[in-house]
Amino acid sequence: MSSTEQIQDRLKQDYDAGFVTDIEQDFAPPGLSEDIIRFISAKKEEPDWLLEYRLKAYRLWTTMTEPTWAKVKVASVDYQKISYYAAPKEGPKSLDEVDPEILETFEKLGIPLHERAALAGVAVDAVFDSVSVATTFKGKLGEMGVIFCSFSEAVAEHPELIKKYLGSVVPSTDNFYAALNAAVFTDGSFVYIPKGVKCPMELSTYFRINAANTGQFERTLIIADEGSHVSYLEGCTAPMRDENQLHAAVVELVAHKDAEIKYSTVQNWYPGNKDGVGGIYNFVTKRGLCEGERSKISWTQVETGSSITWKYPSCILKGDYSVGEFFSVAISNNYQQADTGTKMIHLGKGTKSTIVSKGITAGHGQQTYRGQVRIGKNADNARNYTQCDSLLLGDSCGAHTIPYVEVKNKSATLEHEATTSKIGEDQLFYCRQRGLSEEDAVNLIVNGFCKEVLKELPMEFAVEAQKLLEVSLEGAVG
Amino acid sequence: MLSIKNLHATADGKSILKGINLEIPAGEVHAIMGPNGSGKSTLSHVLAGRDGYEITEGEVIFDGDSLLDKKPEDRARAGVFLAFQYPVELPGVSNVYFLKAALNAIRKSRGEDPLDAMDFMKLAREKAKLVELDEGLVKRAVNAGFSGGEKKRNEIFQMAMLEPKLAILDETDSGLDIDALATVSKGVNALRDKARSMLIITHYQRLLDYIVPDVVHVLVNGQIARTGDKELAKELESKGYADYTGRAVS
Secondary structure (H helix, E strand, C coil), X not given: CCHHHHHHHHCCXXXXXXCCCCCCEEECCCCCCXXXXXXXXXXXXXXXXXXXXXXXXXHHHCCCCCCCCCCCCCCCCCCCCCECCEEECCCCCCXXXXXXXXXXXXXXXXXXXXXXXXXXXXXXXXXXXXXEEEECCHHHHHHCCCEEEEXXXXXXXXXXXXXXXXXXXXXXXCCHHHHHHHHXXXXXXXXXXXXXXXXXXXXXXXXXXXXXXXXXXCEEEEEECCCCEEEEEEEEXXXXXXXXXXXCCEXXXXXXXXXXXEEEEEEECCCCCCCCCCEEEEEEEEEEEECCCCCEEEEEEEECCXXXXXXXXXXXXXCCCCEEEEEEEEEECCCCEEEEEXXXXXXXXXXXXXXXXXXXXXXXXXXXXXXXXXXXXXXXXXXXXXXXEEEEECCCCEEEEEEEEEECCCCCEEEEEEEEEECCHHHHHHHHHCCCCHHXXXXXXXXXXXXXXXXXXXXXHHHHHHHHHHHHCXXXXX | CEEEEEEEEEECCEEEEEEEEEEECCCCEEEEECCCCCCHHHHHHHHHCCCCCEEEEEEEEECCEECCCXXXXXXXXXXXXXXXXXXXXXXEEEHHHHHHHHHHHHHHHCCCCCCCHHHXXXXXXXXXXXXXXXXXXXXXXXXXXXXXXXXXXXXXXXXXXXXXXXXXXXXXXXXXXXXXXXXXXXXHHHCCECCEEEEEEECCCXXXXXXXXXXXXXXXXXXXXXXXXXXXXXXXXHHCXXXXXXXXXX
């Protein structure tokens, strides 16, 4: 059998997380209007200022159009057919009260809240559709002054922080999806690390889209005050459905002087079936502000899911000597499309950024790395290093690299390296001649290719990411 | 150990092997010499199961089993090892990780327990000494940034780790300076064993000064033209292949 036939033959992958949990839900009727926004806001018992914030964003959104510059083919989204609010009917008060079926869902995803969280030392804020159902380890974190809670809770309990920071990094005017999110976001996570505190454990949120025909619009805000450290991981899965579902999240990070935020994502939204039917539209705006001197923000992402990914986790390096990093592994198999990359905006003196992007395409996958490095006129001695590598499996996929560079200060140093390679027949044969099966050989080569990025992930998630790569590429041998 | 009968193979419709007959008993070292394009490397690829060749006639029996209908990994697990003429780079995949995966795949196929990391490293250190491969190289990505000599030493190191029944050395001497050649040969000689057969494919007699073969075959135009002892190699060195090809070889 030729390798092309082998690819065709074995490009069958089952989506392990594709099950639907059968519980009663509270829906908003489909469609988007000021009334719906009032409904969401009322459901969440929000203060007036937040309702106003939403309405303002909504009015702005109605004047905006979807961006079309990304190298992806998107079926048009009917925003009036989406239900913008879905929450389990009974609000749980503690973990014991959480619907067993919901817990089972998490169990299937491999995140039993009770044991694993404790064993791994991970505090999990699990978002089930729109409402945060369980937050663990809150007490322990609370002793150190760390706030880790659902966004709704933060609105109620820490309104001054929300008011101060909401939209400060990603304003609702930023783009179409950010405006939509600002209007309709339902929940998400909030983290505040006080001055000088090194968060003693990895904070983690699992997002999951369950209800059919609902978009998920979560909002995450992480504030690291002076000299603090935090590592945060989000993992995402969604059940299998024929229709496409929209996911338009906004993540904002703020790192003050000498603070460090490490944000890791393992994204495994349903990618659609092997013919490209169904799957999540993952249109996300993630941005971090290195506000203070010597602050650091590091994005690490492993993107294996979604039918379409449109995502550019970025850093604004405002503080002098601040550091931005972006490490990415993205896989596009079957008919998946990804247009992803980062923006590094250097404003302060001596700012430094590193971009390492590893793209893997198989089947009919299409992938674009789109990156922007901007050096402002006051950013003396700024440095950037960019490396974009693409690995192709088979003959029907495509990889594209689109770097934008804008330099307004002559003292800047920029390096850019890019490679595109195919998994060679000779590499596969070499591995097989040493006794490895073809599939193990592909996994070995892919893992080697991604190593620089995988090693950036927190230990306990590196293993998970590695497994995910294997599942995502099952059968994509060639 | 290895029995090749009337083996014919084509690549892209072009006939390359045209009826090879070869018997290698256990414990013997056979050399195959021949001019460029005679089919030496094709023979090694066909035995290891590389894609891109069609077997049109003949059979190969290895250790009592037909070899040609097996997948490459199954041949490796059965004990066939090919030292590549051009060892392949695997960026980001560490040599030890690669070899541990390979060794344990082979052990598993034999129903043996996998070696744990401690035992494996102990074995690796011991075997690396055979070819004077320093620990730095052992831990680096497979062949990535290795010099020509280091790549070849790494091949022999892998062979030492995997302990094959049949080792095929495809132009292992190419690209080696005289010191590296001596080191590599020393490693190969240390692996000579009454239970292990070797097939050494080379263009030059030079290698056979170091690894002295039991039998020498001359491969010309896809067929074994002559078989003799180690003196045959010396004769070829002085006279070239002109007697067999009808033209002088520089």
